[in-house]
Amino acid sequence: MDLLVWLEPWEPSPTVVIAIVGAAILFVRGVRHARVSPLRQAAFWFGLVALYVVLHTRLDYYFEHEFFMHRLQHLVLHHLGPFFIAWSYPGAALRAGIPFNWRQRFLKRATRTKPMRIAFDVIFHPVVAVVLFVGLIYFWLLSPIHFKAMLDWRLYRVMNWSMAIDGLLFWWLVLDPRPAPPARLAPGRRIMMVIAAIPPQIVLGALIFFTPRELYPIYSICGRAFTWISPIRDQQIGGLLIWIPGSMMSVIGALVALRHWMRLSARARLREERASLGQRPQSAPRDLPVSSSNRTEGGEASRL
Template sequence: MPPEYRAIFDDWSPPLFLTTAVILTAVVYLRGWLAIRKTRPSLFPSWRLISLLLGLAILWISISSPLDGFADALLSAHMVEHLLLMSFVPPLLLLGYPTVPLLRGLPRILIASVLGPMLRRKALRRLGHTLTTPVVAWLAMNLIFLGWHVPAAYNYALEHEHWHEFEHICFLGTSILFWWPLIRPWPTSAGNQGWYMLPYLALADIVNSALSAFLAFCDRPVYSYYLEQPNPFHISPLSDQVVGAVIMWVIGSMVFLIPIVAVTIRLLRQETRRREPISRPDSESLLKKRLGATS
């Protein structure tokens, strides 16, 4: 292993708090998933369990593995870290329908004495409903995304570890809000996903593409942190910035474009199903008229 890589691995140690939290969340979810699967097997197939566990694993990899050390030295690695946190972890967690399995997996005394009374509060439920409305969720995710990429904020987060952790919380939390209206995990009311979901995703892709294009075509390094800190990999900051921008641009756009295609197909199928009950009676009556005429 090259010495610059070995130095990062030597300095790395798994953070106790987050590692414990990820493991406990996985255990609680598994316990609740096994319980609810007995009564709702069709709603909780095995792939939902795999999705949530994979989301937790990617969450740990993004901010608790040596990747976090590489992110402190390379902008491109930092962009990969942000991409995992915002575009992969949230949809994987939400596809696991985590709410009820996590509640079922917790000790009953905790539910009865703490979480139950809290979740029954109308103000808290109203706040949750407001935060997951498409307009609020879209604005929250994209404003946080752009705000933390302002050079002053970006540099400050890298220079101060606790603010860097807060930045990760902002990215993860607002991205969960963003993906919530699209996935609508049970027991959230499924509702009908209208065509508004297409501009919802497309406009987010435009924001991501605009920032990526700025970083890719800028003729100077945008973030002074990478100029002031020694680069053990001997990569020029400008080249590193271009690589990071391309990663964010290409993979980030795919994360939005693939759901756009999936939502379009789903909506077209819904339109086809709506028309079928109307067309069938017409065709049956027409057939009866023809049979009557021939007899």
């Protein structure tokens, strides 16, 4: 019974509940129609539950009253949770979970409007994606900004949501298993993107770790959850979380993107060899499906 207390939200948020439950319902409906392997399903549920735990449980109290716990929260929001959701590649399942009439009337029309196309082109540009991914970490850790965000509950939620949404967009772009097109970026560019995000995280983590003075006094002013940890030690642990786990997640993302590249390259070479022998490929869509969105996304990702 005591364990259930930890599932109670410290600060209830209907937005979090609607977003998490809505995504869960769409995924459950979609897996009935889209081919999603058990491993991909497990990755999606792990990522979704991780986001819920750090956003809507009693742990939020500790995230608000200890710097290293706050960094742990953002590590899950910006890296771990979105990484596993993107790695599961649930696009086909989530789209299949939307009623057909809604997809035709609303989703299809909305995504094809000029403002939406421009917005997607800007957000998913590799330079913009990297700058946003790293820049948001720096921005929310600026001492004056961080001070205000931890005092104002509205700004605090904007901070958390911005990290979660940006993490989903970035990892979705990097871990896309398809060739380009239909993917927005070629596999090699995805690898360069995630590698480019590593040095700034290392620099920021090292800067926070080696700074001898307290950078974030808001935790001392409002009261620390763990009084036996000194402010400097708390700050050092938080810096290490940015420095090591954050960078390691980027390394793992680069390795996954490299695996996609090698898989796609191997399949391309097999088709070239068949062509050189004068043999017609048995089924081109089976290797690089392009005939429909569901087969494109679900077919490639199911082979991961």
